[in-house]
Each structure stands twice: as structure tokens, then as C-alpha cells.
Amino acid sequence: MNLASSLDGYSIFKTVGTAADKLGLEAYVVGGYVRDILLKRPSKDIDFVAVGSGIALAEAVAAELGPSVNVAVFKNFGTAQIRFDDMELEFVGARKESYRSDSRKPIVEDGTLEDDQKRRDFTINALAISVNQKTYGELIDPFDGIGDMKRKIIRTPLDPAITFSDDPLRMMRAVRFASQLNFDIEADTFSSLMEQAPRLKIVSQERITDELNKIIMSPVPSYGFKLLFHSKLLKEFFPEMVALHGVEYIGNNAHKDNFFHTLQVLDNVSKVSDDLWLRWAAILHDIAKPATKRYDKVHGWTFHGHEEKGARMTPGIFRKLKLPMDERMTFVQTLVRLHLRPIPLAKEVTDSAIRRLLFDAGDAIDALMKLCRADITSKNLQKVDKFLKNFDLVEQKMKEVEEKDHIRNFQPPVTGDEIIKMFNLPPSRIIGDLKERIKEAILEGEIRNDREEALALLMRIAKEKGLEPVQTD
Structure with missing residues (x-):
């Protein structure tokens, strides 16, 4: 297959090919950019592999582009980077890798293009397109990545047990790509996720959370969380969320499964907002329900105070997951603490209650109302519709009170x-x-x-x- 026409949008590919030919090197555009070309997804990050020195190729490309173009060289990693127009170009020499059992940092040696493709995480990321003049646009696809794209499958190029054991972060990446692209994870690959899940312990929390945030920002994040849950990965780093799962019965009385309710709220929020921290508030809004669950014969199952306890748990969860301990955490904590407050207002709207909510929520009030709307997940559609219409009245009243009294974030008139x-x-x-x-x-x-x-x-x-x-x- 020749994909020369797919490279026509940018002259940079011909420029890299020209520089590579002058050096006598094979050069290829590889990985995510090739995948995104075929999936018709926008991408500005382009990775090039040279069979030889990637740094030498980057310096030759910069010379072709002109004196104003700078090369950032990372000798320890054998890589170089060029920022050109609105693109970020990464250059590396083809290499092969081996791993020790206690580290995800590879032992790197020079290698062939085939070696380089074998070390890639998934078949859809192991594609390469030649940019040399004689073979310009030629696709090299040794693991049928094109076929896996058509089948919408995430699969490792080699034995998944080895792929995931070598670099356990790839397990999070498997779920992330499946969630972002709405692909399935191939059966043997998923089995290896389950078997290798404990290996995630050798990965830094920062890297895990980076992948987790990308899953949270995917179009339907519940899909990624279900994969994390069923693969046992989620319990390795976020057991508080796993604890939401399950339904307990006493006689005929049961509470809802708060794990799947949380995922529904998260999806509902994701339909109306791309705010990562509002999505985190959806994830954490019921996080304290396991700790506050009680049963009595009069009221059945209750979770009294789960909003306040959840707010107290939020800083600890953020700290453990290496999320930012700044105003973003405070924003999430505020939403968790207040997420029940608008519900009684939907039944009886009073100016006093509206003022107090505006005062306590401050600038988070609009996000809070989005979360509260998302939290209405009853299967009774009439009940949902009634609540949402009542929330319309609450928001109209908020607007009227705020215009009159200027309560949001007000400072005391007398200090x-x-x-x-x-x-x-x-x-x-x-x-x-x-x-x-x-x-x-x-x-x-x-x-x-x-x-x-x-x-x-x-x-x-x-x-x-x-x-x-x-x-x-």
C-alpha cells in the first residue's frame, strides 16, 4: 500500500526524505501520526525513525528548513526535537529494547526498522511510511495494523504477556486507546491485562494518572472505566472507586450499584462539558457512600453525610493519585460537598436557600448545576424530566437573586x-x-x-x- 497522497498536506515529509537521502539513511514517519492519518484524526505530533542516527537526521532537516530552525537534542535518549510551524517533530534512531523485571526502563541497542516496530505497544501504532525518495509513501505494516483498525481491535504486536510485563504502562495505554477510539481489546490481549495487572505497581503514579486523565477525557469515559474495572487495573491504583461496586440486599431492599451510577453521571457530564475537573467531581461525588452506608427498617438504605465525608476524602485521593493540590482540587471538593444542595431546592425554591447556595458555591455554581443535572439517573423518565424542569426554575431564580443581591463571591460590606x-x-x-x-x-x-x-x-x-x-x- 502506498500512502504518498496522505502525506501531501505537509512539505515536511519531502524535506525529511531529502535530508535522509543525503545522509544515506532510511527514514520513516511512524506510530501515532500514521495511525491518525488512516483514522482521519487530526495530529500535529510527528515521529520519525531513522535507521541510523536520529539526531544526525534532525540536524540535517533543520539545515534544510533554514537558519531560524533550532534542534533540541537529548543525547541520553538518542532523540532530537524540532518545532516547526505548528508541528512538533520527534527524531529517533531505530532501536531494539530489552527489559529487567523490576523496571520499565529499557536497555536500548541500535536496531533495524523491524526491531523498532516490534518494540511498539500495539499493532495500530507499529505502522511506518517511508519518506525516502525511491520508496516515498510506502506503508510497512508487519503486524496487520491496518486490519486491526478495520476490525476496531487493540492488539499487541508480540506476545501480550511479554509486552505488558516489559512495560506495564502499556496496559493503561491499551485501555486509553480503546476508550478514545471506541475499539475492543483483543481477547488474548485483555487476558494478559488481567494477569499482568499487579505489574502496574512498578509504574510511577504520575504516568498512570496521565493515562487515566486521557481516559476520563475520552468521548464516553465509562467505557474506559469498565475496562479498567474488569481487567483489575482499577483496584491497583483507585480502590476507593472499586469499593462503589456491588449491590447489597436485606430482605427485598437493595440500594443501587453506585459504581455504575457514578459512570452514568460521568457520561452525562461528559455530554455537556470538556472540563476535566468537573468530570473528576462526577467521579468523586458519591465516593464516600461505602463508608456511610447504613440500613434501618424505617428508611431502608441510607448514605447520610456522604457528601461531607466525600469532600474530606477528596484531598487524600488527589494527593495519592498525584493530581494537583491547588484550586482545581478545591473546585472538585466544593462540588462534592454541595452536590446534594440543589435537590431540595428543586422541590421548594426560597430566596434564602438560593442566596446561601450562591454564597457557598461561588464561581463553581454553574458547574455544580451541571453535576446535579447529570446526577439524575432514574429509569423513570417522567421523574427525571420533572427534576430537570424544576432545576430550570432553580437556575432562573438564581439569576434573579444574583442580579438583585450580588451574592456570588461577595465580600463582607464591613471588614x-x-x-x-x-x-x-x-x-x-x-x-x-x-x-x-x-x-x-x-x-x-x-x-x-x-x-x-x-x-x-x-x-x-x-x-x-x-x-x-x-x-x-
Whole structure:
């Protein structure tokens, strides 16, 4: 098969071929870019393999492109990189690899193109297209990667047990590609995932989480999580999520399977948002249900307080998974803590409750409402429709209250320092009490979020407490 026409969009392939011919090297575009050409997916990262020195080829290509083009050389890895236009070009020499059992870092030797293709993770990533003039566009596909694309199959080029044992991160990549492309994982390959799952322990958490986030951002992330769950990979790094799985019965009373409910919420969120952290909030919103599950004869199964406990669990999960411990974690924690709050509002909307929710959620309020809508997963479509229509009313009321009272992220109209100066008070608990009274009055609608009204209220409260303002000239 010749794919020369598929390379016509960019002149860079001819440029690399010309440089390779001058050096007497075979050169190929390989891996993900070739796969994405055939799948008609956009890609700006292009990997080239030279049978010889990849660094020498990169330097020759840069010379062809002109003096303004720089080469970043990584001698320890035998690779080089060029940024050109909006593309990132990676160059490496063909190589073969061997592994020790306690490390996923390979022992690397120079090799042939065949050696290089054998070391690739999956057949769909083991494709190469020649860029040399005489064989320009010729596809080299030793493992029937084209056939696997047509069959929508993820399969390893060699024995999957060896492929995954050598580099266990490839197991996460198998699930990631299946989830991103909506492919199946071939039966023997999937069996090896299950057998080799414990090998994931030698992979750094950062690399695992990088793949996990890509799974979360795939079009239907539940598919990737089901593969992680059934392959036993998920329990290796995220047992808290595995603990959501299962249904317990007492008599005829059963609770829903919170694992599959969580996946449905995640998919629902993914239909309306590409925000990774909102998707993480969907994953964690019920994470504390196993810890708070109780049964009594009056109420049946309950999970009281799971939203607060889940919020307390969130920093620990983020820390363990090496997720960012910054405002993104705080955003997820806020959504987990508040995800039940809008539900009673859907039954009875009061200005006071709306103000409190706006105050507590701040800028996260829009994301919170998306999460709450996604969390309505009943099989009773009429019930779902009723809840969603009620949420429409809640959001309309939020808009009205916010326009009138400006509650979202409001700062106290009177600061603690001002109170100290007004009444010549030392820093003490009474300062906080006065500020809290003003905040509560605003949230309850007793006064508007207005400085003059707040000052008037402050003076009334101070008088009740026997506080006299300092006289100023």
C-alpha cells in the first residue's frame, strides 16, 4: 500500500526524505501520526525513525528548513526535537529494547526498522511510511495494523504477556486507546491485562494518572472505566472507586450499584462539558457512600453525610493519585460537598436557600448545576424530566437573586479591621460574631448586600451589646 497522497498536506515529509537521502539513511514517519492519518484524526505530533542516527537526521532537516530552525537534542535518549510551524517533530534512531523485571526502563541497542516496530505497544501504532525518495509513501505494516483498525481491535504486536510485563504502562495505554477510539481489546490481549495487572505497581503514579486523565477525557469515559474495572487495573491504583461496586440486599431492599451510577453521571457530564475537573467531581461525588452506608427498617438504605465525608476524602485521593493540590482540587471538593444542595431546592425554591447556595458555591455554581443535572439517573423518565424542569426554575431564580443581591463571591460590606477601628476593640471573637451577623442578615434577606444597610445593622447590633462607637472629629 502506498500512502504518498496522505502525506501531501505537509512539505515536511519531502524535506525529511531529502535530508535522509543525503545522509544515506532510511527514514520513516511512524506510530501515532500514521495511525491518525488512516483514522482521519487530526495530529500535529510527528515521529520519525531513522535507521541510523536520529539526531544526525534532525540536524540535517533543520539545515534544510533554514537558519531560524533550532534542534533540541537529548543525547541520553538518542532523540532530537524540532518545532516547526505548528508541528512538533520527534527524531529517533531505530532501536531494539530489552527489559529487567523490576523496571520499565529499557536497555536500548541500535536496531533495524523491524526491531523498532516490534518494540511498539500495539499493532495500530507499529505502522511506518517511508519518506525516502525511491520508496516515498510506502506503508510497512508487519503486524496487520491496518486490519486491526478495520476490525476496531487493540492488539499487541508480540506476545501480550511479554509486552505488558516489559512495560506495564502499556496496559493503561491499551485501555486509553480503546476508550478514545471506541475499539475492543483483543481477547488474548485483555487476558494478559488481567494477569499482568499487579505489574502496574512498578509504574510511577504520575504516568498512570496521565493515562487515566486521557481516559476520563475520552468521548464516553465509562467505557474506559469498565475496562479498567474488569481487567483489575482499577483496584491497583483507585480502590476507593472499586469499593462503589456491588449491590447489597436485606430482605427485598437493595440500594443501587453506585459504581455504575457514578459512570452514568460521568457520561452525562461528559455530554455537556470538556472540563476535566468537573468530570473528576462526577467521579468523586458519591465516593464516600461505602463508608456511610447504613440500613434501618424505617428508611431502608441510607448514605447520610456522604457528601461531607466525600469532600474530606477528596484531598487524600488527589494527593495519592498525584493530581494537583491547588484550586482545581478545591473546585472538585466544593462540588462534592454541595452536590446534594440543589435537590431540595428543586422541590421548594426560597430566596434564602438560593442566596446561601450562591454564597457557598461561588464561581463553581454553574458547574455544580451541571453535576446535579447529570446526577439524575432514574429509569423513570417522567421523574427525571420533572427534576430537570424544576432545576430550570432553580437556575432562573438564581439569576434573579444574583442580579438583585450580588451574592456570588461577595465580600463582607464591613471588614473586621473597620469594626476594630469603629469601636476601638482588640482582635477578638466578637469581631467575627459581628461580621457573621451581617453575613447572615444578607443571606436571609433582612438587608441587601449594601454597605449603608450593613453599617446601620452593625450599629443596632453594637448598641444591643453595649458597644459605643469611637467619636471622631
